[in-house]
Amino acid sequence: MVNHLRTLFIASFLFLVLFSCMEVDEKPSVYEGTQSKTFSIYLDTSGLGRFFLDSSPVLAGVPVNLKNYDYHGFNFNALTDDSGRVFFDSLPNGYYIASVGYDFPFDNELGTSRVTGQKEFYIHEDASESDTLIARVSGKPGLKINEIYYMGPPNRIFYFYDQFIELYNASADTVYLDGMIVCRMGASTIGADNVTYIFQFPGEPVIGREYPVAPGSFVVLAQDAINHVIVQGKDTLVNSIDLTNADWEFVNSQDYADTDNPNVPNLDNLKEGHRLDFMIALGSDVVLLADGRDVDYIDGIDMETIIDVVEYSSSSSHIKDITEELDAGWAGVGAIKYSGQSIERIEPGFDTDNSTIDFTLLNAPTPGYHHKYPND
Helix, strand or coil, X not given: CHHHHHHHHHHHHHHHHHHHHCCCCCCCCCCCCEEEEEEEEEEECHHHCCCCCCCCCECCCCEEEEEECCCCCCEEEEECXXXXXXXXXXXXXXXXXXXXXXXXXXXXXXXXXXXXXXXXXXXXXXXXXXXXXXXXXXXXXXXXXXXXXXCCCCCCCCCCCCCEEEEEECCXXXXXXXXXXXXXXXXXXXXXXXXXXXXXXXXXXXXXXXXEECCCCEEEEECCCCECCEEXXXXXXXXXXXXCCCCEEEECCCCXXXXXXXXXXXXXXXXXXXXXXXXXXXXXXXXEEECCCCCCHHHCCCHHHEEEEEEEECCCCCCCCCCCCCCCCCECCCCCCCCCCEEXXXXXXXXXXXXHHHEEEECCCCCCCECCECCC
């Protein structure tokens, strides 16, 4: 027994001596490599369509945030100088996002509007020391189509009935949904003259005050306001969403099989002979929101009544379905059918009248909140 213990002691001693002679990599006490970065910030107003800005393209005194995503807590902030340039020094190598986001006062009908932009880049030994960040300005604040979820969740039954449209009040005043219409639009080369679906909120258009939306509030319009994670009580779609608490539900009284959650108020179909729910395509489509003064869909929707229009397509070579007067671009490029993906504005209510610029593609929908601010 004594010999066994002696042998064990000697073996342990030799192991410790051998281990102490080995080289051990230690966590570095300093960050590898530091660089400098200069940004020139310019304002791009090309997507504003009907708005005209008498404003300098150079943004001075603008707050710029620089965040390193490789090291926790590396967050830098600085203001642009009179020439629209901002300088960051002693930056560790890694992946960064530079961003601009603030309210900008314009001396025209836009009033105060939101300016935002971002740039992704890597800093390393061979990285460029200067770069340009293009900021874009939102148009007139108000009620906006903020998110459209149309792709359907990952599933084996071609299920897409969990679609929803989200609205957002980007203005400083309460707006009212009374009598407003939501339309699905077909291809058109002249205004909004090809209405394929038209559903309406209850109430009197423009003057009604029954259905308020407070400033900064989201409104979810569900195709079917049910829990889509559990379909018909048996099929489970774990990657879908629960829309039982949606704010509104599309219901077609001419479709006797259409789901109607009695706890959720309805937008009803106005189109005679139309017997489908409000379904939008997984590939490309157009959604229009108008104030409801014109519901004569036969000759299209009057331009002066239109509040917002969004065109989307998964194809980068898509041929536009509507004129640039309604939407200068399209969102959703690269979206995959039955992927659970969604399109949402890069900032809540941010709208340059160009959906290519305004929207980003999300991996999962965010009904009732924005992907950048999930806890708000």
